[in-house]
Amino acid sequence: SDSSVNVTVTGAAGQIGYALLFRIASGQLLGANTRVKLRLLEIPQAVRAAEGTALELEDGAFPLLAGVDVFDDPKTAFSGANVALLVGARPRTKGMERGDLLEANGGIFKPQGEAINAGAAEDIRVLVVGNPANTNALIAQRHAPDVPAERFTAMTRLDHNRAVAQLARRLGVPVAEISKMTIWGNHSASQYPDVFHAEVSGKNAAEAVNDQQWLADEFIPRVAKRGAEIIEVRGASSAASAASAAIDHVYDWVNGTPEGDWTSAAIVSDGSYGVPAGLISSFPVVSRGGRWEIVQGLEIDEFSRARIDASVAELEEERAAVERLGLI
Numbered sequence: 001s002d003s004s005v006n007v008t009v010t011g012a013a014g015q016i017g018y019a020l021l022f023r024i025a026s027g028q029l030l031g032a033n034t035r036v037k038l039r040l041l042e043i044p045q046a047v048r049a050a051e052g053t054a055l056e057l058e059d060g061a062f063p064l065l066a067g068v069d070v071f072d073d074p075k076t077a078f079s080g081a082n083v084a085l086l087v088g089a090r091p092r093t094k095g096m097e098r099g100d101l102l103e104a105n106g107g108i109f110k111p112q113g114e115a116i117n118a119g120a121a122e123d124i125r126v127l128v129v130g131n132p133a134n135t136n137a138l139i140a141q142r143h144a145p146d147v148p149a150e151r152f153t154a155m156t157r158l159d160h161n162r163a164v165a166q167l168a169r170r171l172g173v174p175v176a177e178i179s180k181m182t183i184w185g186n187h188s189a190s191q192y193p194d195v196f197h198a199e200v201s202g203k204n205a206a207e208a209v210n211d212q213q214w215l216a217d218e219f220i221p222r223v224a225k226r227g228a229e230i231i232e233v234r235g236a237s238s239a240a241s242a243a244s245a246a247i248d249h250v251y252d253w254v255n256g257t258p259e260g261d262w263t264s265a266a267i268v269s270d271g272s273y274g275v276p277a278g279l280i281s282s283f284p285v286v287s288r289g290g291r292w293e294i295v296q297g298l299e300i301d302e303f304s305r306a307r308i309d310a311s312v313a314e315l316e317e318e319r320a321a322v323e324r325l326g327l328i
């Protein structure tokens, strides 16, 4: 049949875009039976570069790729979108205060939210990758009142994958032996990677590590500051790993998380675990029937509580700042 799914990718000419688009075209975003039409959004200065990437996508002769179009206008780019990957964002430049950064990104995510509201498909699912991801997602969501709020998510899957890899390395086991990892809060240095409910080969991971000092002084900061480490070593920020995490997030959202495991995603809080309702915060989540659900009933000890609260407080400050700026 001619049915295909419309996937809109913003920041398509950027470094994450370059890694992401070929993974999508090869069928890894949605599964090997789903044909995809790519709709690339860039700013006018970068449209030509995105067109170059579109030529390369054509050269890949991907059987599942039903077409590629490039746009510089959000209204057209999001028209009919079933999946939207919001990667393009305004980076922090020298001398920029947090307020300036939030304001510059508000100028991007407000019109994109409006465009999604106006023209996206009924089943639209949005993943925000561009930083500050949680608050950018909140801005877009607030400007799309006709779209169910739960369809707006932000990416903490890269943090999740980093935490899984670091724990597996410490325990000397393959990553596939690690399950039930959790990232709580904001995709920022305040995030809390929580191993207290994680399992290694079905046994409690914190007990297997049995080294609270390593968890507090090495594991948590290593995961939270891994982005800076990549910049330091690679000379450029994480790109292919971020693209890979975006693929994982959407694939699991659409196809479901494996039985007996969960993952991490920043989704609109319903008040679970004391996270104020409406904030877009990272939780342990499963996906069932195409919807994220927060894993309930986990016991949160004092150590974890303090770290979750600190990251959530940062999200509340960001929300207050964008309210003050009139962005939501």
Ligand code: NAI
Pocket (backbone or CB within 6 Å): 010, 011, 012, 013, 014, 015, 016, 017, 041, 042, 043, 046, 087, 088, 089, 090, 091, 108, 128, 129, 130, 131, 132, 133, 155, 156, 157, 158, 159, 187, 237, 238, 239, 242
């Ligand atoms: P990049 O600078 O290589 O590419 C960004 C692209 O976005 C540029 O081509 C730019 O022209 C485009 N862009 C800017 N404004 C736009 C707009 N209004 N509409 C459409 N396109 C627009 O950056 P890179 O490395 O690809 O990273 C993209 C974003 O992802 C950054 O904000 C980065 O901080 C974030 N990121 C998030 C991660 C996460 O775990 N959530 C991990 C790694 C990066």
